[in-house]
Amino acid sequence: MEIKISVRGLVEFILRSGNIDNRIHQTSPDAMLEGSRIHRMIQKSMGPDYHAEVPLSYSYDAEKYALVVEGRTDGILDKNFDKPISELEASQESFIPGSRYVPMIDEIKGTYRDLSRMREADDLHLAQAMCYGAMYLAGRHYPEINIRITYCNIDTEEKRYFDKSFSYDEIMTWFLDLISKYRKWADFECEWETLRTSSIKAVQFPFPYREGQKDLAAGVYRTIVHGKKLFLEAPTGTGKTISTVFPSVKAMGEGKTSKIFYLTAKTIARTVAEEAFDILRNDQKLRLKSVTITAKDKICFLGEEERNCNPEACPYAKGHYDRINDCIFDLLTHEDSFDREKIVEYATKYQVCPFEMSLDMSLWADAVICDYNYVFDPFVYLRRFFSDALKTDYVFLVDEAHNLLERGREMYSAVLRKESFLELKNTIKEYHPSIAGHLDKCNKLLLELKRDCDGCKVITSIEKLANALNRLSTIISEYLEDHSEGPCREELLLFYFDLHRFLVIYDKLDDKYVIYSEFAEDGSFLLRLRCVDPSGNLAECMGRGRSTILFSATLLPIQYYKKLLGGTAEDFEIYARSIFDPSKLGLFIGADVTSKYSKRGPEQYHRIASYIDSIVKARSGNYLIFFPSHQFMEEVGEIYENEFFDEETTELLVQQDYMSETSREAFLERFSTGNNLDLSKIINMDLEIVEDKNVLGFCVMGGIFSEGIDLKYDSLIGVIIVGCGIPMVGNEREIIRSYFDEQGEDGYDYAYKFPGMNKVLQAAGRVIRTEEDRGVVALLDDRFMQTGYRSLFPREWKGCKRVLTETVKTAAGQFWSGF
Numbered sequence: 001m002e003i004k005i006s007v008r009g010l011v012e013f014i015l016r017s018g019n020i021d022n023r024i025h026q027t028s029p030d031a032m033l034e035g036s037r038i039h040r041m042i043q044k045s046m047g048p049d050y051h052a053e054v055p056l057s058y059s060y061d062a063e064k065y066a067l068v069v070e071g072r073t074d075g076i077l078d079k080n081f082d083k084p085i086s087e088l089e090a091s092q093e094s095f096i097p098g099s100r101y102v103p104m105i106d107e108i109k110g111t112y113r114d115l116s117r118m119r120e121a122d123d124l125h126l127a128q129a130m131c132y133g134a135m136y137l138a139g140r141h142y143p144e145i146n147i148r149i150t151y152c153n154i155d156t157e158e159k160r161y162f163d164k165s166f167s168y169d170e171i172m173t174w175f176l177d178l179i180s181k182y183r184k185w186a187d188f189e190c191e192w193e194t195l196r197t198s199s200i201k202a203v204q205f206p207f208p209y210r211e212g213q214k215d216l217a218a219g220v221y222r223t224i225v226h227g228k229k230l231f232l233e234a235p236t237g238t239g240k241t242i243s244t245v246f247p248s249v250k251a252m253g254e255g256k257t258s259k260i261f262y263l264t265a266k267t268i269a270r271t272v273a274e275e276a277f278d279i280l281r282n283d284q285k286l287r288l289k290s291v292t293i294t295a296k297d298k299i300c301f302l303g304e305e306e307r308n309c310n311p312e313a314c315p316y317a318k319g320h321y322d323r324i325n326d327c328i329f330d331l332l333t334h335e336d337s338f339d340r341e342k343i344v345e346y347a348t349k350y351q352v353c354p355f356e357m358s359l360d361m362s363l364w365a366d367a368v369i370c371d372y373n374y375v376f377d378p379f380v381y382l383r384r385f386f387s388d389a390l391k392t393d394y395v396f397l398v399d400e401a402h403n404l405l406e407r408g409r410e411m412y413s414a415v416l417r418k419e420s421f422l423e424l425k426n427t428i429k430e431y432h433p434s435i436a437g438h439l440d441k442c443n444k445l446l447l448e449l450k451r452d453c454d455g456c457k458v459i460t461s462i463e464k465l466a467n468a469l470n471r472l473s474t475i476i477s478e479y480l481e482d483h484s485e486g487p488c489r490e491e492l493l494l495f496y497f498d499l500h501r502f503l504v505i506y507d508k509l510d511d512k513y514v515i516y517s518e519f520a521e522d523g524s525f526l527l528r529l530r531c532v533d534p535s536g537n538l539a540e541c542m543g544r545g546r547s548t549i550l551f552s553a554t555l556l557p558i559q560y561y562k563k564l565l566g567g568t569a570e571d572f573e574i575y576a577r578s579i580f581d582p583s584k585l586g587l588f589i590g591a592d593v594t595s596k597y598s599k600r601g602p603e604q605y606h607r608i609a610s611y612i613d614s615i616v617k618a619r620s621g622n623y624l625i626f627f628p629s630h631q632f633m634e635e636v637g638e639i640y641e642n643e644f645f646d647e648e649t650t651e652l653l654v655q656q657d658y659m660s661e662t663s664r665e666a667f668l669e670r671f672s673t674g675n676n677l678d679l680s681k682i683i684n685m686d687l688e689i690v691e692d693k694n695v696l697g698f699c700v701m702g703g704i705f706s707e708g709i710d711l712k713y714d715s716l717i718g719v720i721i722v723g724c725g726i727p728m729v730g731n732e733r734e735i736i737r738s739y740f741d742e743q744g745e746d747g748y749d750y751a752y753k754f755p756g757m758n759k760v761l762q763a764a765g766r767v768i769r770t771e772e773d774r775g776v777v778a779l780l781d782d783r784f785m786q787t788g789y790r791s792l793f794p795r796e797w798k799g800c801k802r803v804l805t806e807t808v809k810t811a812a813g814q815f816w817s818g819f
Contacts (some may be wrong), residue, residue, distance in 0.1 A: 001064065001193070003186050007056075007071030007131045009384075013325070013363075014181050015127055020317035020353055022309040023484040038110040038152045039074060042159070046106075049079045056135040060179050065190045067179065073132040074150075075106035078140075102165070104146040105133040110154045112478040121149035121162035127178075133166065134175035143168050155474050188332065189364075192289075196366060199287040200253030205246055206283045212577040213243055219574050221247035224256055224395055224547040229571040231401075231562045232551035235578040235796060236765050240551050244397050245276040248549075249288065252366065257395045257546055259385075260367040263375055265403035268708045273369045273399070274339055281336060291338040291362050293370035296355040299340065301347075309353070316353045323350045324360060332364050359384070372404060376541045377411045378504060386544050394545035400707070401550035402758050405564050408534030414505035416498070418446040418525040424495050431487040435479065438472040450525040453517040456731040462515060462527070466506055473499050505529045512536055514739055518731050530732065532739045539566030554761040556792060560754050578796040580768050586776040586815035587800045588808060589784045595628050595723030596783075605635045606643075607805050608722055611780055612636075612696070613644040614805070618812035619776075620649075620694050621717035622671050626701040626763045628723040630657060633698050636722070650694040655703060664704060670695050671715045701725050707762040712769045718776040719767050724783050725756030757792045774819055776812055778803075 043052035057070035079101065107129035109122075126149060133145045149162045166174075205217065216238065223230040224247065234240035248260045262273040270292055280286040300307055302314055311318035327350035335342050338361045347354035362368045363384060373380040375396060385392070398404060421443040429436035445465045476496045483489060509515070512533040518526050531537065542548040555561050558573050567573075593607045612625055627633035637654065645652060653667055699705045702725065727733050733751045741747035760779070767775035783789055785802065793800070803811045 001190060002066050002068050003189050004068045004070060005182070005186075007069060007128055007135075010069055010178065010182060011124055011127045011131060013185075014178060015124060016321040016324075018319070018321050019311040020309050020314075020320045020356060021311060021484075023489075038154055038157070039108050041157070042106075042108055042150060042152060043075055046075065046077065049077055049081070050106075051076045051078070051081050056132055058135040058138055058175075060176075062183065062186060062190075065186070067182070067186045069131065069135065069179070071128075071132065071135075073105055073129075073136075074108040076103060076136060077106060078103035080140075100143070102144050102146050103136070103140070103142055104148055105129050105136060106148045106150055107132070108150045108152065110152055111481065112154055112474065113151075113481045114478070115151055115153055115158055115160040117482065118151065118160060121151075125149050126162075126164070130166070130171060131175060131178070134171045137168055137171060141168070145171060155478065184329070188329075192287075196287050196289075197253050197255075199285060200249055203246075203249065203253075203280060203284040203286050206242065206279050207239070210237075210239060210579045212579070213239055216240075216243045216574065216576050217247045219572065220244050220549055221251060223549060223572055224248065224251045227546050229542065229548045229550065229567055231555060231558055231565070231567055231571065231573040232549060232576065233555040233558055233574070234551050234553060234576040235580075235794060236553050236769060237579050237771065238576045240553070240576070241272050241276045241399070242279065244549050244551060245273070246280070248395050248397060249280065249286065251395065252288075257393045259365070259392075259394045260397065261375055261394060261545075262367060262369045262397045262399065263372050264369070264399045265372055265407060266400070266708045269399045270369050274337065277367060278337065287336065288366045289332070289336050289338065289364065290367040290369060291358060291365040292340055292343075293358045293362065293368065293374060294340045294343070294355070295371070299344065299354045299358070301354065314353070316347070316351055320352050320356065324352050324357060326350065327352050327357060328360055328364065331361065338365060372398070372407050373411070376404075376408065376538060378508075378537075379501060381541070386541075391543070392545055396542060396545050396548040398548060398550040399552075401552045401565065402554050402561065402762075403552075404538065404550070405534070405561065406755075408538050408565070409531050412505060412508065412531035412534050412537045414502040414529045416446070416502050416527045417520070418443065418450060418527070420495065420498070421446065424491060427491055428488045432479070432492075435472070435475055435492070438468070438475055442468045442472055446525065446527065449517055449527060453519070453525065456516060456518045456734075458735070459515045459517060459527075462506075465527075466503070469499060469503055469506075473503055502529065505531075508537065510536065514735050516731070516735060530735060532736050533564060535564050535566045537566075539568075542566055553765050554758050556757075556761065556794065557754065560750070575795070578794075580771060580773075580796065582796055582798045583818070584774045585768055585797075586812060587797055588776065588778045588803045588811060589782075589800060590778060590780040590804070590808065591782050591785055591802045592804045593780050594782050595632065595780075600632070600635075602639075605639050608636050608780055609640040609644055610805050611778065611808055612640060612720055614809035615718060615720060615776065615778055615812050616650070616694055616696065618809050619717060619816045620692075622695040622697075622711075622715060623718040623720060624697045624699055624705065624716060624763070624766055625720040626699050626706060626722060628701060628725070629728075630655075630700055632722070633700060637698055650696060653695065653697045655697070655699045655705060659704065667697065667705070668709060668711070671697070671711050701763055702759040705766075706759060707765070709766060710769055711766060712773060716766060716775065718778070719764055720778045720780060721760055721763050722780045724753075724781050724789065725759035725763075726752050727755055753788070754792075757789065761794065776815060778808070778812075 043050065052075050053072055054076050055072050057068055060067040060069070107125055109125055126147065129147045129149060133147050137145055144165060144167045147164045147166065151160045152158070216234070220230060220243065232240065248257070251257050252260065264270050264273065274290070274292060277288065277290045281288065297304070301316055306313065308314060309317050327346055331338060331342065331346045338358070343354050343358050347357050359382070362382065374382050421439050425436045425439040425443065442465065445468055449459065473496070476492055480493060480496065506529060509529065512531060512535070514530050514532050516528055516530065518528070520526055550565060558575065562571065562573060590611055593604060593611065616623060627636065641652070651670065653670055659667065697705065701721065701723070737747035737751035739747070740750040764777045767773065767777055801811055
């Protein structure tokens with residue numbers, strides 16, 4: 001067995017120490033790109049005996065396995081590089097005293113720092129170069145070697161060198177000691193891989209297969225084996241989570257993948273994934289380590305106001321790196337599920353940052369459960385796995401994949417606000433006149449664009465502005481690198497993040513982007529780089545792994561999602577069969593009502609309120625009613641309360657503009673089947689039995705209650721959906737519409753109809769959650785009668801009935817009378 005680790009990974013893991021400190025400016029990705037240019041410039045200037053980008057590896061025999069340390073050194077200066085040379089030849093003296101030949105390892109680092117202030121090389125940079133030196137000497141047997149750390153200022157191209165010499169014995173002793181410190185980790189990895197693989201071989205599917213479920217799991221496995229993508233439309237009840245997790249785990253047992261990433265858009269989906277792995281662990285004795293990465297702001301031990309990642313503000317940041325490896329090893333050797341509770345428990349025990357700890361645990365986990373961001377977002381992705389852009393054998397399971405389209409657009413888009421430049425300039429001009437001058441130049445260029453903008457304007461090029469922004473970014477970055485404290489540093493840092501994002505996205509611009517300007521509601525001027533079609537960027541990220549399974553209960557039309565989520569003609573697609581009896585779903589279309597903007601008014605609002613009343617009176621119970629907007633909801637709600645609402649029989653809940661996690665839970669708790677408990681049997685007292693009330697939840701379509709909630713049995717017996725979910729007309733939607741019209745597609749479908757219909761399907765999916773469930777879905781908009789909309793209905797929506805205000809109560813009553 002081989003266990004591999006990179007030179008950088010070895011050095012950074014074993015030798016790290018000290019504090020987490022966000023005041024120390026980190027090299028940004030655009031600086032790293034510029035650093036590559038610096039590397040090439042220096043490498044070309046070093047002469048014929050200099051060899052650039054040399055791959056090196058060292059294999060350490062650990063009896064049960066070989067520990068392979070590998071990496072690529074920036075440069076080796078050795079006149080004998082291409083010649084076979086023996087240990088004797090390398091070590092013999094020249095006839096000229098003191099002139100024995102010594103090769104050199106060169107480690108190049110691009111930086112914006114003031115080189116004159118540097119006193120010595122960074123410890124980790126030196127250690128990395130020393131590893132390469134030892135690895136090179138192991139094969140060449142020179143008696144000594146020179147190590148050089150070359151720092152080059154990216155802006156001025158000024159260079160500074162730090163040189164050290166080591167004998168063969170010195171550097172090899174140091175290197176082998178470093179490896180010995182890693183041995184316990186490698187020993188554990190070897191033993192764990194054997195145990196994990198053996199347990200996977202014995203794992204069976206944990207439930208009796210539902211109809212079509214075995215074929216579904218087999219389709220996922222085949223996709224992984226063939227290294228493709230699978231677009232999976234899996235209606236509620238098909239068991240899509242376990243049907244994707246199980247074959248992925250089996251593929252791991254066959255050596256097809258070394259790590260599974262379960263990617264979600266919302267926290268609740270992470271819980272479902274944890275449960276799937278727990279079922280396999282508890283029922284099938286699976287040994288597999290999984291970690292759940294919780295967002296920093298949710299898992300941080302400090303409150304929002306005092307939260308600051310530096311040793312002065314946070315006791316967990318102070319000395320974090322001195323304690324973290326002991327913490328990791330303790331958790332690693334005692335638990336298999338590194339969920340939020342376990343992360344918090346061990347982080348508290350060792351006084352370390354829980355968020356950074358969860359990221360470190362991902363290195364040792366077989367499965368990583370996390371948000372889409374950690375694979376797809378160019379600013380948040382897990383660089384420890386993906387920074388080298390190399391092909392891996394990882395499997396990506398993308399849950400609720402319909403959400404990835406809009407999330408992808410957001411991840412790869414950027415915006416600048418003109419007024420921010422002016423505000424920062426006025427704040428800092430007294431302390432940083434040079435930066436203020438650059439801010440003024442950028443502000444003037446944005447002012448020119450503002451004068452040309454009449455509401456919304458598509459722009460073909462911003463090259464002149466981009467050049468000015470790059471110069472501004474450089475000078476701010478230089479300041480931040482050289483000053484961990486100083487006047488207005490916080491304001492500069494926050495502005496730099498926005499500026500840096502804009503420039504990174506600018507470098508990604510291609511024909512899938514639109515540059516446009518517009519005015520915000522407060523009158524400020526905005527310049528946007530909008531990723532209209534994220535398929536290329538998403539496909540690039542998915543290309544880092546072996547295979548991607550994208551699944552959702554609402555991935556219709558599947559070709560639309562396949563195209564925009566980075567699929568190709570060679571990738572697979574499956575429409576899984578629903579296991580539910582279609583006769584248990586009453587589906588009604590209100591043909592005499594609409595939510596069209598041009599027809600909104602008291603008459604339509606009253607009809608909708610009447611529909612709600614009739615449907616509830618046909619069968620008492622709990623219902624969710626989804627509206628196109630908060631304003632629409634309020635208009636209908638006022639009429640319903642005044643004319644139809646009976647507080648003796650009905651409880652009315654209304655979704656607010658903002659709801660905390662506690663208030664969301666309280667909202668959903670009112671739908672719980674536990675609300676009808678007979679308390680007299682529990683507390684042994686005679687109580688007056690109060691009849692259950694109807695519970696009506698007025699919600700906004702596409703909001704927090706329209707997906708990701710699981711109300712089974714009588715917790716919810718009906719969903720009433722007002723309108724087709726069409727997004728509001730605005731600049732962004734019209735940009736998308738025009739773009740796809742120009743691409744030869746139906747721009748209205750791409751910008752409005754398809755996204756709207758997805759919201760409808762998600763809302764409707766709240767009703768039937770189990771094979772025992774029965775319920776109704778009422779679609780209140782005459783547009784649902786059109787062929788264009790009916791063609792987007794799921795195949796399991798059979799027996800759809802057209803109703804009117806005066807007939808819906810009878811139709812719903814007839815449906816319920818069949819049970």
